[in-house]
Amino acid sequence: xxxxxxxxxxxxxxxxxxxxxxxxxxxxxxxxxxxxxxxxxxxxxxxxxxxxxxxxxxxxxxxxxxxxxxxxxxxxxxxxxxxxxxxxxxxxxxxxxxxxxxxxxxxxxxxxxxxxxxxxxxxxxxxxxxxxxxxxxxxxxxxxxxxxxxxxxxxxxxxxxxxxxxxxxxxxxxxxxxxxxxxxxxxxxxxxxxxxxxxxxxxxxxxxxxxxxxxxxxxxxxxxxxxxxxxxxxxxxxxxxxxxxxxxxxxxxxxxxxxxxxxxxxxxxxxxxxxxxxxxxxxxxxxxx
Amino acid sequence: xxxxxxxxxxxxxxxxxxxxxxxxxxxxxxxxxxxxxxxxxxxxxxxxxxxxxxxxxxxxxxxxxxxxxxxxxxxxxxxxxxxxxxxxxxxxxxxxxxxxxxxxxxxxxxxxxxxxxxxxxxxxxxxxxxxxxxxxxxxxxxxxxxxxxxxxxxxxxxxxxxxxxxxxxxxxxxxxxxxxxxxxxxxx
Ligand SMILES: C[S@@+](CC[C@H](N)C(=O)[O-])C[C@H]1O[C@@H](n2cnc3c(N)ncnc32)[C@H](O)[C@@H]1O
Numbered sequence: 001x002x003x004x005x006x007x008x009x010x011x012x013x014x015x016x017x018x019x020x021x022x023x024x025x026x027x028x029x030x031x032x033x034x035x036x037x038x039x040x041x042x043x044x045x046x047x048x049x050x051x052x053x054x055x056x057x058x059x060x061x062x063x064x065x066x067x068x069x070x071x072x073x074x075x076x077x078x079x080x081x082x083x084x085x086x087x088x089x090x091x092x093x094x095x096x097x098x099x100x101x102x103x104x105x106x107x108x109x110x111x112x113x114x115x116x117x118x119x120x121x122x123x124x125x126x127x128x129x130x131x132x133x134x135x136x137x138x139x140x141x142x143x144x145x146x147x148x149x150x151x152x153x154x155x156x157x158x159x160x161x162x163x164x165x166x167x168x169x170x171x172x173x174x175x176x177x178x179x180x181x182x183x184x185x186x187x188x189x190x191x192x193x194x195x196x197x198x199x200x201x202x203x204x205x206x207x208x209x210x211x212x213x214x215x216x217x218x219x220x221x222x223x224x225x226x227x228x229x230x231x232x233x234x235x236x237x238x239x240x241x242x243x244x245x246x247x248x249x250x251x252x253x254x255x256x257x258x259x260x261x262x263x264x265x266x267x268x269x270x271x272x273x274x275x276x277x278x279x280x281x282x283x284x285x286x287x288x289x
Numbered sequence: 290x291x292x293x294x295x296x297x298x299x300x301x302x303x304x305x306x307x308x309x310x311x312x313x314x315x316x317x318x319x320x321x322x323x324x325x326x327x328x329x330x331x332x333x334x335x336x337x338x339x340x341x342x343x344x345x346x347x348x349x350x351x352x353x354x355x356x357x358x359x360x361x362x363x364x365x366x367x368x369x370x371x372x373x374x375x376x377x378x379x380x381x382x383x384x385x386x387x388x389x390x391x392x393x394x395x396x397x398x399x400x401x402x403x404x405x406x407x408x409x410x411x412x413x414x415x416x417x418x419x420x421x422x423x424x425x426x427x428x429x430x431x432x433x434x435x436x437x438x439x440x441x442x443x444x445x446x447x448x449x450x451x452x453x454x455x456x457x458x459x460x461x462x463x464x465x466x467x468x469x470x471x472x473x474x475x476x477x
Contacts, residue, residue: 008403008431036372036400037382077384223353223369223381252366252381254353 014054015039021058026068029205030075032229038075045074069145076143077224078114081162082121082176084219085251086169088271089121092215093171095267096246097129100214106135109213109240111204112221113139116150116197117163121170122217123193124179128172132196138211140202150199153189160187204233209240216241219272220250231258238263241276248273293434293475294408295357296321297401299394299424301328301416303444305336307464311414312344312362314468319346321475323362326371326397328390328416333367340364351379365392372400388420398424407432410474412467414438416448425456434474436460436467 015038023029030038042054049070051057060067083089100106106126110119119139126132141147164176180187202210204221216237222230237247238260247264249272255261264274300307304327315323323346329336333350341348344362351363357377365371369381370392387393398411398421411428413421415438425435435458440446442463453461460470 008406034374034380036374036380036403037384039403040372040382040384040396040400077382079383079385220383223383227354250383252353252369254355257354 011039011054014058015042018042018054018058018061021061022068022071025062028068028072032205032226033224034226037224041075041077045071048074073143073145076141076146078141078143078146078149080114080117080220081159081166082117083163083166083170083172084118085271086166088219088248088251088273089125089166089170091268091271091273092122092217092248093125093129096215096248096273097125097131099244099246100135101129101131103214104134106131106215107211107213108135108137108215108217109211109237110137110139111141111202111216111218111237113141113150113199114143114146115155116153116199117155118217118219119150119197119199120153120179120189120193121167123197124167124172124176125170126196127193128174135196137197138213139197139199141199142201142203142205144201147199147201151194153191153194154186155189157182157185157187204236205229209236211240212242213237213240213245214242215246215248217248219248220253222253223250227257231260234258234260234264238276243276243278245276246273247276291408293321293405293410294359295324295401295405296410296412296471296475297324297326297398297428298412298414299326299398299416299421299448300414301390301394301418301420301445301448303415305329305340306444307414307438308340309343310464311468312340312346312348314465314472315345316472316476317345318360319472319475320359322357322359322377324351324357324365324371324373324397324401325362326365326392326394328392328418328420329367331367333364337364353379353381355379365397367392370396372396373404375404377404388418390418390420394421395424399427402427402431402433405433409433410436410471412436412438412471413449413452414464414467415443415445417445418448419451419455421448422451422455425452425458429456429459434459436462436470438467439463 126135167176180189267273337348348362372380437458438449440450
């Protein structure tokens, strides 16, 4: 075994140039993503597209107009489940929905929706608690392909078993199967579930607040962001939330390094469930003039 | 040769019992960062507590964005890949499973190798899959040291065997001899 040691510094430089090319040529800004994961995704792209190096990938990105679509798909990680972490969905059902019930119209922003699994999970919760008619779920992502699949609501049948268990653990009183029809190797969620969901393209790095939300659910998205971008995105959520509105993050995410955390109070810290404080906010609102 | 700054340990089937033995025999003065990726269906927080009662070093679940501090064992949380940033803080990801596993040993090893280069020891213990083999290749290609539990002494031989076949190794030892070796490599 005498492969020469890979020049890690050179590879870091190549990653910088790739990120710069993606930003300047295509307007996608990954410069504030956490580096280790980004490097891993980019290496994966290099491998999948049979490139000899990150620089070769960058060249393709610069010269082949449509290649960027595949690159963004490779950098986005649309991995999700229905009712992932059932205890969280149980808490949403038992603790949060009763509070949301006091609003005449309920707006939920589900950011980083991947293939829609969590948006549909929320729709089922709201349906079962009798709130869905006056609710609207804005499910956003920056990956157009993921959004298209989310709209279709078709998933591999092999995933349904785990999701059915999750659903029951989350306090579901029926069977998940009552919300889908099974065809061969796939399940298709009932179209009815989608009636109050809007799947829309929204990039957390550049796009602004677009609704007044009573609940923001953004799980396992900020883990891919550097500390400054995490803080900026949390500021966006704060500004979107009504006072007292709920924020739900992924089970292993921390607010410890985000200054804007002072504007949230923990409802259930283990489940990463927070509320926007009712006091006036600390810093400036969103940068927009 | 530079003194190692970190030890990354991967294990799967039979891993919990192996870790108990290994961590109990580490020198409590080790200044290195110890990283552990152990495939388990169970609760990692509970596992850390149990391991802590055997270990000479504190055992904690690695915390998102938290520092990879020395003289401490950091265990990858369940359901997430554990990675290291260049500023030696942890990052998590829910990228696809690797070798059917999340956390994956390959992911941890590769990212630790990016940060520590030659100052890293990779350890592959018992397990019934091939996770860790490719990661160990990455560690070795950057000049890091590979330690593999002898497959015949492992509860499940497949994982150390795959690591041996794929990456080769600097040391291949029965479990009981691994901690003494690490102490020697890390303190002298
Ligand atoms: C790992 S998935 C999380 C899915 C789901 N929330 C869950 O926890 O199961 C991360 C999602 O965040 C999306 N994402 C990443 N960066 C984004 C950005 N800047 N704006 C919007 N969505 C983004 C990805 O496309 C991907 O679908």
